[in-house]
Amino acid sequence: xxxxxxxxxxxxxxxxxxxxxxxxxxxxxxxxxxxxxxxxxxxxxxxxxxxxxxxxxxxxxxxxxxxxxxxxxxxxxxxxxxxxxxxxxxxxxxxxxxxxxxxxxxxxxxxxxxxxxxxxxxxxxxxxxxxxxxxxxxxxxxxxxxxxxxxxxxxxxxxxxxxxxx
Amino acid sequence: xxxxxxxxxxxxxxxxxxxxxxxxxxxxxxxxxxxxxxxxxxxxxxxxxxxxxxxxxxxxxxxxxxxxxxxxxxxxxxxxxxxxxxxxxxxxxxxxxxxxxxxxxxxxxxxxxxxxxxxxxxxxxxxxxxxxxxxxxxxxxxxxxxxxxxxxxxxxxxxxxxxxxxxxxxxx
Numbered sequence: 300x301x302x303x304x305x306x307x308x309x310x311x312x313x314x315x316x317x318x319x320x321x322x323x324x325x326x327x328x329x330x331x332x333x334x335x336x337x338x339x340x341x342x343x344x345x346x347x348x349x350x351x352x353x354x355x356x357x358x359x360x361x362x363x364x365x366x367x368x369x370x371x372x373x374x375x376x377x378x379x380x381x382x383x384x385x386x387x388x389x390x391x392x393x394x395x396x397x398x399x400x401x402x403x404x405x406x407x408x409x410x411x412x413x414x415x416x417x418x419x420x421x422x423x424x425x426x427x428x429x430x431x432x433x434x435x436x437x438x439x440x441x442x443x444x445x446x447x448x449x450x451x452x453x454x455x456x457x458x459x460x461x462x463x464x465x
Numbered sequence: 466x467x468x469x470x471x472x473x474x475x476x477x478x479x480x481x482x483x484x485x486x487x488x489x490x491x492x493x494x495x496x497x498x499x500x501x502x503x504x505x506x507x508x509x510x511x512x513x514x515x516x517x518x519x520x521x522x523x524x525x526x527x528x529x530x531x532x533x534x535x536x537x538x539x540x541x542x543x544x545x546x547x548x549x550x551x552x553x554x555x556x557x558x559x560x561x562x563x564x565x566x567x568x569x570x571x572x573x574x575x576x577x578x579x580x581x582x583x584x585x586x587x588x589x590x591x592x593x594x595x596x597x598x599x600x601x602x603x604x605x606x607x608x609x610x611x612x613x614x615x616x617x618x619x620x621x622x623x624x625x626x627x628x629x630x631x632x633x634x635x636x637x
Contacts, residue, residue, distance in 0.1 A: 394571075407575050444601075447611060448611055
């Protein structure tokens with residue numbers, strides 16, 4: 300009797316669903332860890348861009364560090380990793396009305412911050428898309444934060460370091 | 466009839482097979498995923514990681530009469546939702562309000578309020594929160610604050626814009 304029972308096992312709908320689910324999980328895992336970059340569309344690139352924050356009170360100097368992860372202002376989207384940081388004395392550019400010459404005068408108590416950031420991105424219309432939601436191109440105004448500082452700046456340069464040039 | 470035999474209903478024995486094990490593993494993984502995703506694990510560990518900090522801030526260009534409103538022990542709240550910001554500490558520095566003026570020759574000069582009618586006030590609140598894995602301070606476990614942020618806060622008498630200048634761990 301026991302022999303007969305064992306042989307008469309039939310695969311039912313639930314078994315098939317479980318197997319399908321397992322197959323999907325395995326395929327998803329393999330894709331995520333091994334093929335994501337390769338299969339990804341040809342719009343995937345790596346970008347390096349510079350954010351300038353000007354006229355920042357100098358007491359906020361040296362709070363951003365190389366290696367910091369930069370997020371958008373509300374912290375929901377990672378917008379890259381800081382690869383270089385530079386602080387410069389802020390200046391007020393004055394145009395001499397007589398000569399037309401431009402003169403940079405120091406703006407006391409303030410610094411301009413230049414943050415170089417690298418990130419993966421996708422080519423999008425009129426710029427690049429970081430993490431699928433933050434569009435960036437030269438001139439974009441960007442709120443950002445790192446653990447020790449939050450600020451606002453403008454993208455002043457942008458280049459691709461991997462993938463197709465736009 | 467065959468189905469009954471498979472689960473052992475008729476014989477009273479339960480045969481644990483590979484599919485059962487797989488189902489259990491999937492359920493466990495799903496549960497772990499949900500716990501991690503929803504931040505339950507983080508919240509469970511939050512109580513033990515809560516620490517006291519001193520949040521220093523600057524209030525610029527206010528009337529000099531408001532300086533007396535900042536008294537140690539006064540509770541402060543966020544204007545947006547009346548949630549707690551912290552309790553004012555004993556720290557208080559008042560200086561004449563500073564402005565920057567551009568002269569005709571293009572030079573920029575720092576000017577202090579000469580009659581003392583406007584002041585810049587630096588003070589701090591004592592507050593509690595946690596530092597998350599990325600190093601951000603979360604006030605009360607959920608409001609992210611960093612130096613450089615400008616926030617709207619109030620006491621029971623005064624509303625102000627405060628520029629956070631420093632967040633210090635007090636070790637308590």
